Every structure is written in structure tokens, then in C-alpha cells.
Amino acid sequence: MKRGLKYAYGELLTDIAKPFLIGIFIAGIITFFFPDDLTLWANDHRFLSMLVMLAAGIPMYVCATSSTPIAAALILKGLNPGAALVFLLAGPATNAATINIVKNIFNTRALVIYLSMIALCSLAMGFFVDFVYDISGVQASAVVGQASELFPESIQLIAAAILTGLITFNMVSNFRQPTGHVHSH
Amino acid sequence: MTVIYEILKESWHIYLDVSIYMLFGFFVAGILYVFFKADKIKQYLGTGKIKPVILSALFGIPIPLCSCGVVPVATGLKKQGANNGAALSFMIATPESGVDSIAISWAMLDPIMTVIRPVAGFITAVSTGIAQNFLGNDYTPDKPRIKKETGG
Numbered sequence: 001m002k003r004g005l006k007y008a009y010g011e012l013l014t015d016i017a018k019p020f021l022i023g024i025f026i027a028g029i030i031t032f033f034f035p036d037d038l039t040l041w042a043n044d045h046r047f048l049s050m051l052v053m054l055a056a057g058i059p060m061y062v063c064a065t066s067s068t069p070i071a072a073a074l075i076l077k078g079l080n081p082g083a084a085l086v087f088l089l090a091g092p093a094t095n096a097a098t099i100n101i102v103k104n105i106f107n108t109r110a111l112v113i114y115l116s117m118i119a120l121c122s123l124a125m126g127f128f129v130d131f132v133y134d135i136s137g138v139q140a141s142a143v144v145g146q147a148s149e150l151f152p153e154s155i156q157l158i159a160a161a162i163l164t165g166l167i168t169f170n171m172v173s174n175f176r177q178p179t180g181h182v183h184s185h
Numbered sequence: 186m187t188v189i190y191e192i193l194k195e196s197w198h199i200y201l202d203v204s205i206y207m208l209f210g211f212f213v214a215g216i217l218y219v220f221f222k223a224d225k226i227k228q229y230l231g232t233g234k235i236k237p238v239i240l241s242a243l244f245g246i247p248i249p250l251c252s253c254g255v256v257p258v259a260t261g262l263k264k265q266g267a268n269n270g271a272a273l274s275f276m277i278a279t280p281e282s283g284v285d286s287i288a289i290s291w292a293m294l295d296p297i298m299t300v301i302r303p304v305a306g307f308i309t310a311v312s313t314g315i316a317q318n319f320l321g322n323d324y325t326p327d328k329p330r331i332k333k334e335t336g337g
Binding site (some may be wrong): 001003005007008009013015025031060063064067071075081085091107109113117120121132136138140141153156 | 188191192193194195196197199200201202203204205208211212215216218219249250256259260263268269272273276277280282283285286289290293295296297298301302305306308309312313316317320321322324
């Protein structure tokens with residue numbers, strides 16, 4: 001148990017910290033720069049917005065966790081949820097490095113299957129989720145940059161402080177004694 | 186200058202929203218690490234075209250590894266006898282969702298998205314794995330040239 005927690009708050013946190021913080025920062029940029037209302041455009045161009053998200057998601061390096069604030073920011077700006085889901089699926093599954101690795105460990109044929117199936121499934125799921133929102137009449141909602149209602153701000157601040165402390169501690173200790181842990185990307 | 190300040194302010198608000206879920210996600214990841222050892226998973230992914238693909242997707246969904254962190258694990262699976270479809274399925278299912286991203290989806294998105302993410306990840310992983318086992322060939326290079334890259 002102790003080993004598991006050490007792994008999670010040490011090794012895993014070290015792995016995730018950087019892409020996570022970058023993801024948060026990108027989400028901040030999107031929140032700040034994107035036009036406030038994408039709703040009209042996204043509703044008229046649903047398929048196009050999915051294709052854009054697919055093209056952005058496949059080469060981009062984001063993990064499932066750090067892609068979430070980005071998707072939330074996009075939904076908040078009015079992007080259709082289907083396109084956001086395409087990004088959530090295609091973004092974490094692939095990136096330039098894994099494409100290279102699939103080609104090397106498997107072969108080119110496997111790479112073609114891998115990429116085309118991910119593209120196909122992401123788009124299909126995107127259409128499906130738009131359809132679900134349409135028939136249920138639910139408006140996709142997201143929380144970005146607002147104090148979450150579930151926890152009071154004091155608890156959020158404490159959690160943020162602990163997380164920051166853990167990230168800093170791991171960065172410092174990794175810097176001081178580089179272990180045999182190879183960060184294969 | 187004000188632009189950078191505003192961006193950092195937005196990022197900070199997001200960071201506040203997310204931190205507590207991240208801490209929780211890491212906690213669950215630690216528990217999973219103890220109970221689902223990678224080497225234990227390997228023995229279930231032997232032969233067959235469909236069953237190992239589904240099994241490896243099911244194992245992969247809750248494990249919170251990023252798309253690059255999963256590479257050594259998937260490579261290991263393949264070396265230990267998992268077939269190509271199962272390894273690919275694991276390689277897709279694992280980064281597409283994990284307990285941490287499910288927690289964060291619950292925090293930042295709505296219930297529909299929270300549910301559909303792991304389900305869609307599972308469907309994508311299984312379809313790709315099965316497609317590989319039926320359409321792909323078993324040929325693999327004798328010496329995989331895996332480049333070690335560093336970075337986040």
C-alpha cells in the first residue's frame with residue numbers, strides 16, 4: 001500500500017505533472033483568447049469542427065487528464081460536445097512519439113490500422129454524443145475557472161497547495177538524484 | 186503584460202478547480218498499482234483474436250498512464266506473448282481514460298461526458314485491436330528500434 005502511494009504521488013505524479021501544467025496553461029490561453037461564442041459556428045459546422053479537433057488531437061501530446069480542462073474550455077466557448085469528445089479521444093491516444101513507436105514495435109500496416117481506426121471511432125463517437133445531447137435536450141456544460149460548487153474555496157486552496165508542494169518536491173528530488181527511471185516517450 | 190497576467194489568472198482558477206481531483210486520482214492510482222500488477226495482467230493475454238483484446242482494453246481503461254507512459258508497458262505485454270491486437274488495444278485504452286481523468290471529467294464536464302469517455306475509449310481500443318488481429322499481419326521487426334526520448 002505504501003509502495004503504491006509512493007508510486008502514485010512520486011513516479012506517476014512526476015510523469016503527469018509537466019503535461020498537466022501545460023494543459024492547464026493551454027486551457028487558460030483558450031479561455032482567454034477564443035471568441036466568447038462559438039455556438040453558432042459549431043452548430044452550423046459540426047462535422048468540420050470534429051475534423052479540426054481530430055487534426056489537432058492526433059499529433060498533440062496531451063494526457064487524458066490534461067486534455068480535460070482544454071475540452072472544458074472549448075465546450076464553455078460553445079464548441080459542440082461531439083467535437084470536444086473527438087479531441088478527448090484522439091488527443092490522449094496518439095501523439096507524434098507513439099505514432100513513431102507503433103511503426104517501430106509493430107509495422108507500418110499496424111500503424112495504418114491504428115490511426116484510421118482511432119480517427120473512425122472518434123468521429124463516430126462524436127456524432128453519437130451530439131445525437132445524445134440533441135435527443136435528451138441537455139445542454140453540454142463545463143466548469144472552467146469558476147469556483148466549483150462542490151468544495152469551498154479554502155479546501156480548493158489547500159488541495160492546490162498540497163499538489164504544488166508535491167510537484168515541486170518531486171521535481172527537486174528528481175533533479176538532485178536522477179534515478180534509473182527512464183522516461184520513455 | 187496584462188495578457189500574460191490574464192492568462193495566468195485563468196490558468197490559476199482552473200488549477201484551483203482541478204487540484205483536489207488530481208490528488209484523489211493519484212490516490213486511486215496508488216491503490217490500483219498495488220492490486221493490478223502489469224505482470225499479472227500479462228498472463229491473461231495469451232491467444233485468441235477477440236478475448237485478449239477485450240481483456241486488455243478492460244485492464245487499460247482504469248489505469249492512469251499517459252500515451253507515452255503506456256509504451257513500455259505495452260511493449261512489455263507484447264514481449265511476454267500478448268498478441269498485436271491486445272497490445273494495441275491496451276495502448277489505446279490506457280491513455281484514453283483513467284481513474285484520474287474520470288474524476289477530473291466529473292469535476293469539469295457533465296455526467297454524459299464523464300460516462301461516455303471511458304465507454305468510447307473502450308470501443309475504440311477494442312475495434313482497433315480486433316481490426317489489427319484480423320487485418321494486420323504478424324510480422325514484426327526482429328529488433329524493434331525503439332528510440333528513447335526524454336521529456337514530459
